Amino acid sequence: MKLIQLTAITAAVLASTAALAADPVIVIDGNNAVVYEAEPVAVAYQADAGYAYNADAGVLRNTTGAVVGGTKTFFQTVTQPAAISAEVGTLGYGANVGYALNDKTELQAGWAGGDVADLFGGDFDANDVNYEVETDFSNPYLGVQLRPMANWFTVGAGIIVPDNDIDVRANAEGEGFYRIDGDKFYAGQADADQIAADDFGGQNVGALEGTIEHRNKLAPYATIGFRPNITNNFGLFGELGAAYMGKTDATINRVAGNPNPAANIVADQAEKDLEDKNWLEWMPIVKLGATYRF
Known part of the structure; x- marks a missing residue:
């Protein structure tokens, strides 16, 4: 016992x-x-392997689970993203890389740019003067993509760091004049008949051309979109939204050597009209693209 x-x-x-x-x-x-x-x-103890790929929902694998589990270093995770994408849209042509934090959250870093003026019509009117536009966009951005229902529907938000060159040139009307506050100003030398016909005397102010620049150095944006899959590795996406670029500053170049004081008056008024226009203060975001998932 x-x-x-x-x-x-x-x-x-x-x-x-x-x-x-x-x-x-x-x-x-x-x-x-x-x-x-x-x-x-x-x-x-066995480290969590992360989130499994869901082909129906389009969920990316979790690249941070590997870090927590000790199977990869942070550097390896950064250099091996969950996905890469190519895109085209109103911000330009570009690409981004994505890092999945979990089955509903993905961080993105990307760039888009190029000449996209034609996507916005290629010209616009500011106080009865038509301006031709040429652009050279550069829009690096950082953002987050959320899948609130863990399926193909996405909601995005982030920050753009715009460095966009926007050149404008006034298109003369009729016999080569601009109409500023109801008066005619000529891009070239007015002849005697024009001078006699115009109340303001047919002033020659030369070409009206210059630049406009958005004031925001950081532009917040928001989008909604969809990301369906084609295969386990390839998918498509589309997004709609807007970025707040801020109000604009305009500069109209004075014609060198032009002694006519009306040239400065017209240039000042043209700058004011362009700034009042605030071209693309709210820049629409429309983009399409393809994604490869690792």
């Missing part, structure tokens, strides 16, 4: 001291003391 009691007591003590298995265990029964050297207990 004592042997059975001793055995039961020993088993209970050993089980309750598994966390201290490296220390000896002493069991006392009456006048007898027995010392047991417990064997170390090995406990295996």
